[in-house]
Amino acid sequence: MNAKTNDTRQHILEVGYQLIVNKGFTAVGLSELLKAADVPKGSFYHYFKSKEQFGEALIEEYFRNYLQRIDHLFNNQELTAYQCLVNYFSMWLEVNDGICNANKCLVVKLSAEVSDLSEAMRMSLAKGASQIINALDNCIKRGIQDGSINVQHSNQIASQLYQQWLGASLLNKLMPDQTHLELSLVSTKQLLQA
Structure with a gap:
């Protein structure tokens, strides 16, 4: 192009x-x-051949940009991996222009809406979510190595954290306060240093 x-x-x-x-x-x-x-x-x-193909491209672009941002966050060598993860999850609570960042998450917005409408879009969302879980897993492994994270089964913890935060984000959309996100941050800190 x-x-x-x-x-x-x-x-x-x-x-x-x-x-x-x-x-x-x-x-x-x-x-x-x-x-x-x-x-x-x-x-x-x-x-784009169709609105569905546009949606698929939108999801892929979203994850490409998102993964670049978290790669930068997770590989900050000036911080422990634990600090990197706490910073990352704290950003879900940040409010810009009156909207919580958790509410700007395309995964939260589209997962339930398009999963039954478009197999291609569902697959793009699933692939992106898997890539985020993999990035979380790698950061947790780094934290185990640097001594800042005390867990076993890093992939299981990465999946659990991502599920927890997506659930809290959905509840945040239903009840527009940040209680569920704040509880997730407390729970995340406890889980990473169990």
Whole structure:
């Protein structure tokens, strides 16, 4: 792809992310997306064969960016792995523009909504979630080595933490306070230093 093509495709994905993380995938019509992105319908179909393929690309782009950010966080050699993980999970509680970061998570937003609608999108979400669990697992292993984390079965703990935080994020959407996220942070600290 040339730079202009890549820029236009990226612009559609960025605008689409903002719309979908706020409204959901099915609630955002193609015409709304095209209007918000200020691109003609033909341009959309030049980059994506369908709304479903756009959704799949959106999920893949989200995870690509997310994994780059957490790789940077988890491999900060100035901090112990325990500190890296606590910093990461603390960020789920941060509020930007009045919205908790847990509510900006595409996994939280789309998992239940699209899993029954699109096998391709479900597979993209599952692949991305597995990659996050793997990154958590690697950080926990580093923490076991540096002595800051005292657990066995790092992969099991990584899965448990990710499940716990996704559940707390869903409850945060139902009850708009951060109690469940705060409890997850306390539980995470205890679990990592059991």
